Amino acid sequence: MDTRWHLVIDLVIIVIFFVAMGQFRTPRGARRGNITAAFALLCAMIVVLSRNTLQGPAIVILAMATGSVVGWLVAMRVGMIQIPAMVAFQHGAGGIAAFLISYVELTRNQTDLGVVGQISGILGIIIGAVTFSGSMVASAKLAGIVRQTPTLLQKHNNILATLLLSLAAFGFVASNTTGATLLCASLGLIGLSILLGIIFAMRIGGADMPVLISFLNATAGIAASFCGIVIQNRLLIACGATVAASGSILTHVMCAAMNRSLFNVLIAADLKPATAALADTKNIEASLPSFSIEETTESPAQAPLDRAVEAARNAQKVIMIPGYGMALAHAQFEVVEIAILLKKQGKEVQFAIHPIAGRMPGHMHVLLAEAEADPDILFDLPEINPQFQETDLVLIVGACDVVNPAAITTEGTPISGMPILAAHEAKHVLVCNLDARPGYSGVDNPLYLNPKTILMLGDAKTTLNNLLQALG
Amino acid sequence: MPDILLMVSVFVISFIVGYLLISSVPARLHTPLMSLTNAISAVTILGGILLFATETTTAEKLLGASAIALAAFNVVGGFTITDRMVKMFHRKQPNS
Known part of the structure; x- marks a missing residue:
């Protein structure tokens, strides 16, 4: 009787969690949903x-x-x-908690865990520990403590495979012993898993971070679920499964936005372009004679600014494309200021946001919300793309790969087939990037060489402030 | 054995319901969504508390306390950041 009531209460709490997720449709609902979820977790703690x-x-x-x-x-x-x-770091904290709990439960009373409990405990340790160390690497890269470029070891995939096989061996041992051997095997599992997480995450570079962080979101959920099976707690299993579902969706969305498979991003990424990028840079900089002169002389790119002002004055319809470079330059406030100024001058202003812009899913929306951009003028790729043809001016701030027409025109590059924002279809394109180097993919951007493109290179914050003054 | 069946069905049903609900979250809310699910995944704090429900050794107490502290960090941090973000999303637009 008692356990039946427990089941009912658990189910009610799970339903409250679902209600919270269901409220996540609009920003207003999202706030309620967040509070609802916090309430559900509080209830769960009180129940326990x-x-x-x-x-x-x-x-x-x-x-x-x-x-x-x-x-x-x-x-x-x-x-x-x-x-x-921060989010990556928190994934890591969740991972640690999951593997510590699995470890303690597994090593202290394995007799009454049963086969399922034991296997879940082992999987909880492995997935929790991999999530922990992978997230720490991701977080360090995102925070700039470690270089964001991919680090590839010799025979990287062989090392990964060896680690996986050793994990399987240790897992097999752990599931068949008790006492001191089990303790050693479990500690071995933790050590190997942490190593696996580091080696797995270190090869993933800056622009692929949205995939990695979403993937770790999913694994954190799975680790929580296994942890729940070990301690036989339905709430943990249900919450973990919901988180795993969310992480899987985001991983899929991010991969689809790059037209790459998860396997390709995480395991088989072709890293050649990153080194080839240097040679390509020389090519494109050689074909941009004015660029190097402007950089060395004191005068700030006079001609491009005049052209930009003229294009902006004559434009009726303007689309702004922010990228991670905008975030690095802290230029989101200037971007929004320009948008407001142009709107005041009677122009139609919109923002086009590529799904992988930024370092995690939806990152650009958060940055623009911080700068108080009007949410009604923010558009995602499928909605905005047909509108570029009738657009007079596109303003690109710190974005490269997501507007690179080579994704459509050139076969065999890392970004071939990736859906891009069709900035090249507009009448004028104003690029406010730090330099004319290729983006993270290492693929040259032919848009820079297009005669209708105005390049205003340098720190985006400065460039945009100059533009604001000239327009104001 | 029926317990295992129940646990597996809880996982499968939660995954499917979660999947259906989250599929309709708009892209602009994806960062807050991840931050929220991140906080929810720290529901492992319950596991940490349950470790203390039976007799524990000092080492287990230490590990359990670490798990609880980290999960609490994750829960509170996750919900707080999510709230800060979604608050920004629907604050009044003075400029438009």
């Missing part, structure tokens, strides 16, 4: 505490209070550009 008598409640309370206070302080201070690094 009411059903069990704790040994050493003081430690539990102390640990909870410490974690909460630190979490709150960090969350209140973190800037919007650091959100991806």
